[in-house]
Amino acid sequence: MIIGAGFAGLETARRLASVPVRITLIDKNNHHLFQPLLYQVAIAGLLPSQIAQPIRTIFRKQKNLTFQMGEVSTINFDEKYVKLNGSVIAYDYLVLAVGGRTNFFGFDVIEKEGFQLKDLETAVKTRNHLLRMFEQASHEGDAEKRKSLLTFVIVGGGPTGVETAGALAELISHVMVKDYPRLNLNEARVVLLEAAAHLISSYPDELRQATSKLLKKKNVDVRLNTKLENYNGQEVTLLDGSKIETQTLIWTAGVKATEIVEGLNVEKASAGRVRILPTLQLPQHPETFVIGDAAFLEENGQALPMISTVAIQQGVFTAKNILRLMKGQSPASFHYKDPGLLATIGRNAAVARIFGISFSGFIAWVIWVFLHIYRIIGFRNRIIVLFNWAWDYVFYDNQVRLITKE
Known part of the structure; x- marks a missing residue:
């Protein structure tokens, strides 16, 4: 079993x-989910069906397996x-x-008021909310409220937080500027909060520094050694007493x-x-x-x-x-073989450590793309995701910016 x-x-x-x-x-659930790409659903880059595959389809030819939902x-x-x-x-x-x-680490209010990226439901909910913020900002006359609508806070500087921040910043600068020509998206902010002294702390120091530089090039406001104290759906309060007016907090911290x-x-x-x-x-x-x-x-x-x-x-x-x-034999001990480290910060930007060599930029991004395509379950999904990414790369345009019923 x-x-x-x-x-x-x-x-x-x-x-x-x-x-x-x-x-x-x-x-x-009746599907296998490729969780590393959930953030792509949340930022309207991919559809849920493109990173999930029905379990019964996966094991259709495996005669010794029965699935029960x-x-x-x-x-x-x-x-x-x-x-x-x-x-x-x-x-x-x-x-x-x-x-x-x-893991919300006891912040029950964030579980209620914030957003997370754990399954298809939460990713779609996050996508719908992000798109609604731009719609509301497009007809909001009050400058302060409009700024709050266009401020997006991501908590957690691990790989998921870094990838989400980079992708969201690119969505704003490459796509939303075309969808909302009358909206001043220079007011939009992506803020990444990390309680530790470094982003992606499990990575080597040279990759941490490269990640910070790549995010800052995309105008992400990276704040290290910054701890969250509270969030009420309208305002983030930090441990040092400072506040960030925002209606969007995405939790990727644990x-x-x-x-x-x-x-x-x-x-x-x-x-x-x-x-x-x-x-x-x-x-x-x-x-x-x-x-x-x-x-x-x-x-x-x-x-x-x-x-x-x-x-x-x-x-x-x-x-x-x-x-x-x-067979009546003794079990062996497991030893993890580290295949390397990879994280993408958006278009042409990624960091990688493979065979003990650290590098960043376009080559790391290409490796990230093809590795993730290879690991997605289902040939059809691989082709669709590759097409979507190629379309986005050439035309600077995500294809699935839909606000749907949840």
């Missing part, structure tokens, strides 16, 4: 395709069963790959374990993640594997990051260890 059809769960299921086992894959309410590790939508399903091996959710993981009686670590063995197994329950964002595993004194490349590698490795257990 595999719970979760994200990167980790998907890879586990795929690697067991030719094995004589019966797989039950469970997810609360629903939310697991109970997991009994001792008796080896789960409860799903009122029914009970037993398992021999369990793979818990449930991902994570947004991830934590999901509700189902929160309720498990197992040892937890930071962000509520489950402590696991190097073999990716749950202590005392060797038939259970916890992988992806739900899992906490240290290597060289550092916790593995909650990113897709870790999840994919753990999914592949989990399938191998299940085969070892089925």
